[in-house]
Amino acid sequence: MATSILIVDDHPSFRAAARRLLESEGYDVIGEETDGESGVGAAASLSPDVVLLDVHLPGIDGFETASRIRAAGNGTAVILTSSRDASDFGPLVAASGARGFVAKGELSGAALRELLS
Secondary structure (H helix, E strand, O other), X not given: OOOEEEEEOOOHHHHHHHHHHHXXXXXXXXXXXXXXXXXXXXXXXXXXXXXXXXXXXXXXXXXXXXXXXXXXXXXXXXXXXXXXXXXXXOOHHHHOOOOXXXXXXXOXXXXXXXXXX
């Protein structure tokens, strides 16, 4: 069974590109959301294996969104992403409870598999 993914990002072009890339590598993209609040709700209702979550979102940011998803306790792994490098965010990635971080330009099925293993 393919790993299910929810993409939460406010840029339609990134969501479309990420969907194409991940589906071509065997992942099952089961939903897309544009902001943190919607992402929290979709994670609760869809129960994806993974949420690919942009750090910069309207409303609540990706770090708070990750914390809320993890607090729900449904076992969903959160992978944060940004066009910036992980080092720009210091300890915020780990403090959010996210499994890890992948820069948008480095997103691949292999990068996700490495973070999830």
